[in-house]
Amino acid sequence: MAVHTEASRSNGSDASGKLFIFGVGYTGLAIAVSAMNRGYTVSGTCTSDSKLQALQNGYGISTFLFDGTEPLSIEGVAAITSCTHVLSTIPPGADGTEPVLLHHARHLQRSTRLQWLGYLSSTGVYGDAGGDWVTEHTPPSPTTLKARARLTAERAWQDSDSRVPARVFRLAGIYGPGRSALDTLVAKDGDMAACAGARDAVTPVSRIHVADIAQARCRGAPAAAPPLLVNLADARPASRHEVFAHAARLLGCAAVPAAADAAYVSARGGGSKRVDGTLLRRMLQARGLQLVYPDYESGLAAVAEERAFRISNLQS
Template sequence: MNSAVIIGCGYVGKAVAQRWQPTLQVTATTTTITRVSELEGVAHRVVILNGTDLAGMRSLLQDQPIVLLSVGARSGDAYEETYLGTARTLVEALKDAPAVQQVIYTGSYAVYGDQGGAWVDEESAIAPTNRNGEILAETEQVLLSVKNAVKVCIFRLGGIYGPGRTLVRIFGRSAGTTRPGSGDEPSNWVHLDDIVGAIDFARQQQLEGVYNLVGSVPLPVRVLLDRVCSQNGLPTVAWDPTQPSNRAYNARVSNQKLRTAGYQFVHPEVVETG
């Protein structure tokens, strides 16, 4: 049985582990000892690892052809250590891990920043609007610097929704409120099913390079929130165009490259929000 290691086994990593467990020998990492028993249900082995622990990372990567890096920062202050620190440690450890054939990383479309609502693809210039976006961009560059025969596949994820993380749960508190701006900015979301599906597709097809992982239809935020409210019997959201929007990201993100590679989206458009 082939093996894979998942560094960071949160909402996405745990779901990938469930997909891979029947056919791959899965090792999952966590920084939280209390999650070990939970992850033992979806992985063959669970390792407690801080992403900046070089010795631990070197040990982890031995005899592991596939590495999924799917970390998440607990707070804005932890971005640099969580993303950039872990990526630097991983790249250094790869020098002593000849078995690794592919690294798959789940990043964010936040690196595109404010593009004035224009369409962007993987060839578009990135323009992070804050330090955390810059950290995500730097993390990509660190991973893409990997030499030798390791294929690096970077997914720029949209906002994540799915079981336990429904859009009504995310936006329900906005019902009946007034938000600044017109709500015309595009929203880029991706369902957990498609994150897991695309990651597994990347593994099977040995993809490398950068791919946007978002749905096919970037609904305006106003339309999305109207849909959330109407489907769940909530009062609608009002908008105040006299106030500047507080959204840091404004771009229509294209997933055409991933679809051209052969991936077929399960949820190309947000339909169910509850």
């Protein structure tokens, strides 16, 4: 997957540590490949045999089945306890039950090798800010069942009795190759009007390219003073209309007029807010780095280049 190349460019190896990722999906795989390119040995979980074979044969990731209903196999538990770094990308149950902690909290507590523990959450926990900015100091105010469950899971990780404190990363809207406004437009045959919320020009949405999620995890703040809560968002919140209109220009498609899409805003349920990613940028600056894609324009341009999107895609 081309998505990983930007996140994986290395200026040398951080460590020869061992990373275990609960949930090697779209984001988890980007983190896994970036970590391997920096000298980590990576293992993790998925939910199907086909994904397991793809991860093991295609990426060399030692993978175990885990869907949250039952504990890992004996071999999987051994992999957890041998790792120096553990990250969970798995969402909680509807009631906030955290499947990893439910089955494996005791293994994390007993691990003598554990140096770092992380959990990927969502900026949805902030709820509706009326379009204002939210920071890590903004009190959470989730408005949906999904967001409330996320906040419950966050707190479970923060209150866990593991040997090291858990770092919580609140992710804005994730995009990248295979998961972007460009991909959506292609799937809709270039019809911007058919893309959900593409007319909405009033709701600010914050985003983060998957490559920058991987970069934040693998090359973040110096270990001497790691933050326990970080928003992962780029520097330029924008409405869906702005983003889809730019994607349409890249594809050579016609853009639809902007409008106040009340139906989409209501269905979205996450409220209106701009997520401040200043702390993330400071973390990266501490290592002499910066966001690979500081805004949607640079991120979509990279997607277009990597996937060679053209108007011919729509005609074939």
